[in-house]
Amino acid sequence: MKKNRLLIFWGILVILLIYILNKKAYENGESIKQSENTYREAYEVYLRSFPELHDYTYSGAALRDLDKNGIPELIIIQVDEVDGILKVYSYDNSVFKIGEYSDPKVGISAIRLSENPKFPGLFNLWWGGGVEYYGYLGVREKRLIYEDLWHMDRTGESPYQREVSNNEALIRESMNLFSDGEYMGNILDTVLISDENIDKMFK
Secondary structure, eight states: OHHHHHHHHHHHHHHHHHHHHHHHHHHHHHHHHHHHHHHHHHHHHHHHTOTTTTSSSEEEEEEEOSSOSSSOEEEEEEEOSSOEEEEEEEESSSEEEEEEEEOTTOSGGGEEOOSSTTOOSEEEEEEETTEEEEEEEEEETTEEEEEEEEEEEOSSSSOEEEEOOSOHHHHHHHHHHTSOTTOOTTBOOOEEOSHHHHHHHHO
């Protein structure tokens, strides 16, 4: 009799534990879904009323999780004939700007993405006066950080390569990504900011 009661007790306890775990899993799933919907809706509203839309000839947007926290940053690139700027926004109860980066070549083809999850940021290139400048844009503590990696000086009789960062892994990845100037597969994919494209981004 005592043994039967013990078995019933343990049976009830197991059922309760299963119920609690399933409830928590469901709630966590709902929480993640609600969080995703929240930042997506906020980004959509912000893009539809982007105040600087007509400051440049081209304004494009993309989403990418630059700090691997589960919420992608909103990246806006704006370019014209002489200049370009990259602006990065994040979400924490509201959309806020975490930084911007500008150079004359910041257009789409000068920004590359790595497939290696260790490098979630943006590898970039700009050039001027016969020198190519390679760097990396990442997010740390809700701030956009630029790191100068290496330069290629073509002003002399033969090209001269110079590393300006101590981060060997970033330098190697940058060199790999830009080794083939014709390869277009790892370029940041932005879409023109328009009502139609915003619908596609957030549907």
